[in-house]
Amino acid sequence: MSVVVIGLSHRTSPVEVREKFAFAEAEIPAAVTELRQRGLAEEAVILSTCNRVELYLATPQPPEQAFPALQHFLVTHHAYPDPVHDHLYQLAEPQSVEHLFKVACGLDSMVLGETEILGQLKQAYNLALQHKLTGARLNKAFQRAFHVAKHVRTTTNIQRGSISVASVAVELAERIFDTLAGHPVMIIGAGDTSEKTARALQSRGADRLVVTNRTREKAEALARELGGQAIGFDEWESEFARIDIAISSTSAPGYVIERTRLEALMKVRRHRPLLLIDIAVPRDVDPAVNGLDNVYLYNVDDLQGIANEYLQQRREEVARCETIIREKVRGLLAERRPAA
Amino acid sequence: MSDRLFFLLAVLAYGLSTVHAVLLWRKGFRRDDFVNYLLLLLGFTAHTVAVFQRGYLYNQCPVYNIYEATTFFTWFSVLAILVIGLWPRFRFLGAFAAPLLFAVGVFALMPWLDPPHGPKPEYSGGLRSLHAAVTLLAYGAFGLSCAAALMLVTQESNLKRHRLNALLSLLPPIARLEIAVRQLLFTGLVLLTVGLGSGLLYLAQNRASYPVGPDVKVIWSVLVWGGYLFLQFAHWRGWVRGRRLALAVIAAFGFVLLTFWGTNLLSPLHNPPPPPPAQS
Numbered sequence: 001m002s003v004v005v006i007g008l009s010h011r012t013s014p015v016e017v018r019e020k021f022a023f024a025e026a027e028i029p030a031a032v033t034e035l036r037q038r039g040l041a042e043e044a045v046i047l048s049t050c051n052r053v054e055l056y057l058a059t060p061q062p063p064e065q066a067f068p069a070l071q072h073f074l075v076t077h078h079a080y081p082d083p084v085h086d087h088l089y090q091l092a093e094p095q096s097v098e099h100l101f102k103v104a105c106g107l108d109s110m111v112l113g114e115t116e117i118l119g120q121l122k123q124a125y126n127l128a129l130q131h132k133l134t135g136a137r138l139n140k141a142f143q144r145a146f147h148v149a150k151h152v153r154t155t156t157n158i159q160r161g162s163i164s165v166a167s168v169a170v171e172l173a174e175r176i177f178d179t180l181a182g183h184p185v186m187i188i189g190a191g192d193t194s195e196k197t198a199r200a201l202q203s204r205g206a207d208r209l210v211v212t213n214r215t216r217e218k219a220e221a222l223a224r225e226l227g228g229q230a231i232g233f234d235e236w237e238s239e240f241a242r243i244d245i246a247i248s249s250t251s252a253p254g255y256v257i258e259r260t261r262l263e264a265l266m267k268v269r270r271h272r273p274l275l276l277i278d279i280a281v282p283r284d285v286d287p288a289v290n291g292l293d294n295v296y297l298y299n300v301d302d303l304q305g306i307a308n309e310y311l312q313q314r315r316e317e318v319a320r321c322e323t324i325i326r327e328k329v330r331g332l333l334a335e336r337r338p339a340a
Numbered sequence: 341m342s343d344r345l346f347f348l349l350a351v352l353a354y355g356l357s358t359v360h361a362v363l364l365w366r367k368g369f370r371r372d373d374f375v376n377y378l379l380l381l382l383g384f385t386a387h388t389v390a391v392f393q394r395g396y397l398y399n400q401c402p403v404y405n406i407y408e409a410t411t412f413f414t415w416f417s418v419l420a421i422l423v424i425g426l427w428p429r430f431r432f433l434g435a436f437a438a439p440l441l442f443a444v445g446v447f448a449l450m451p452w453l454d455p456p457h458g459p460k461p462e463y464s465g466g467l468r469s470l471h472a473a474v475t476l477l478a479y480g481a482f483g484l485s486c487a488a489a490l491m492l493v494t495q496e497s498n499l500k501r502h503r504l505n506a507l508l509s510l511l512p513p514i515a516r517l518e519i520a521v522r523q524l525l526f527t528g529l530v531l532l533t534v535g536l537g538s539g540l541l542y543l544a545q546n547r548a549s550y551p552v553g554p555d556v557k558v559i560w561s562v563l564v565w566g567g568y569l570f571l572q573f574a575h576w577r578g579w580v581r582g583r584r585l586a587l588a589v590i591a592a593f594g595f596v597l598l599t600f601w602g603t604n605l606l607s608p609l610h611n612p613p614p615p616p617p618a619q620s
Binding site: 160161162168171172174175176177178270271272273290293294296298302305306309310 | 495499500502504506507508512513514515516577578579581582583584
């Protein structure tokens with residue numbers, strides 16, 4: 001009996017196809033029972049997320065015989081009318097176990113190195129465990145996959161750094177203010193990215209938000225949603241003495257914050273550090289303000305640049321992760337072989 | 341082994357720490373901070389033996405000559421660095437302080453700075469010992485404040501230039517560094533006030549034994565004290581914050597380092613003429 005994988009992911013198929021093959025949590029035990037009845041699998045874990053649908057199986061059949069039958073099962077189970085050859089991948093040992101480990105480590109994820117997939121994998125495994133759908137083979141493989149994921153996370157930089165504009169902004173704020181609690185945030189312009197950034201800051205402890213927008217109603221709506229306070233667009237300057245972080249995303253054609261204006265405001269602030277996140281295009285903040293002492297200005301390109309550098313670093317870590325994974329797979333498979 | 345040999349070992353360890361600090365700087369202070377901490381710990385062990393050997397020899401705090409004063413205040417500085425370094429984010433303080441420790445240590449090892457003295461120290465009396473020890477501890481605190489200021493300037497520059505190192509390095513946040521600089525500055529100022537106050541009190545009690553008139557070291561000390569007091573006040577008023585505060589602290593300590601021993605040597609108060617030989 002060997003471990004095989006059959007499935008489709010964001011790498012092989014678009015969402016319109018993936019959604020057709022998705023398994024609801026409630027239907028998984030029945031699907032595995034069917035696989036067992038057909039003699040295709042003795043153990044099974046089904047992972048169904050927005051980015052992948054994968055069946056991890058311990059099959060008594062030789063893989064080359066099992067795969068056509070498994071493919072047929074998937075197509076008939078979901079009543080998929082079109083050819084699926086281009087979308088499905090099927091892996092036998094050792095590639096199947098290697099794939100499982102890679103998925104657990106986030107190496108096969110859309111956002112390289114993300115950790116959400118590990119939680120989803122654990123959830124899928126626990127569901128299988130609860131319904132007694134697993135046995136010695138898959139239990140060992142999955143437990144080892146979780147162990148490898150932890151090992152890779154701690155010994156490599158695959159999960160290091162933020163790779164979205166919002167999370168880079170949060171990280172920058174933490175490099176200036178240590179903790180975000182007690183450092184008020186002002187949102188100038190109620191855009192989508194500024195909302196995301198504000199939420200990210202809130203999730204890390206920012207406890208006071210002030211929203212200002214040319215349209216007062218929009219400011220009030222966003223302030224309500226974020227649990228902040230709305231102020232008129234003509235009042236933002238007077239609030240500036242109190243805030244420490246400003247996220248600007250207005251659609252103004254020129255600069256909203258100019259150097260001379262800010263220079264005067266910094267005196268009122270007694271030169272406390274100020275982080276300005278300018279995610280507007282055209283830009284809201286005069287780039288010359290970065291020359292002022294204790295003012296840290298980042299525009300959308302700066303943030304994206306940092307996110308890209310982080311991503312590049314993660315990519316550079318992939319080879320190290322794969323070496324670890326291959327070694328662990330060899331170890332797992334060697335344990336199974338009877339001693340000579 | 342003599343205490344000077346132990347101090348030499350300590351200075352060698354600080355030298356290694358300096359070399360390692362350069363490597364860390366080139367890598368952007370991202371990892372291996374513990375190695376530098378261990379090198380300083382190694383140096384501190386040898387340094388402690390050196391200070392205690394000399395202290396037990398005279399049965400007092402070893403601050404009789406420039407060598408002893410230097411070993412004592414650097415010993416205190418390394419102790420403070422090691423304690424502060426227990427907090428991982430501040431472990432790099434040692435890497436920033438290591439070049440200063442190494443330079444001052446090499447200077448202290450110059451043979452003419454450690455002239456032999458009799459078995460009974462001339463620095464006797466509580467006020468005089470207090471003056472010497474507390475003043476040197478104050479300069480130790482200013483040295484640490486300078487190391488924290490160097491960290492602040494490094495981190496500030498990374499953030500201003502949008503370098504990824506600002507996020508990858510293990511240096512503390514700007515606000516935390518500014519607090520550290522300010523607190524060390526304040527500690528140094530309080531210690532210096534106590535040190536100078538006890539010196540003046542001692543002088544008032546022993547006026548007859550010392551030359552009368554303005555003394556270069558006293559004028560220098562008052563200037564330094566005034567400078568640090570102004571810095572503290574200016575920061576409190578919000579005139580100098582962040583990078584400016586850090587640069588001012590670095591400049592102030594640089595001035596202290598460059599002029600301390602010179603003024604000490606030129607000061608008649610700190611180099612009293614030897615007592616006339618007793619008539620038989």
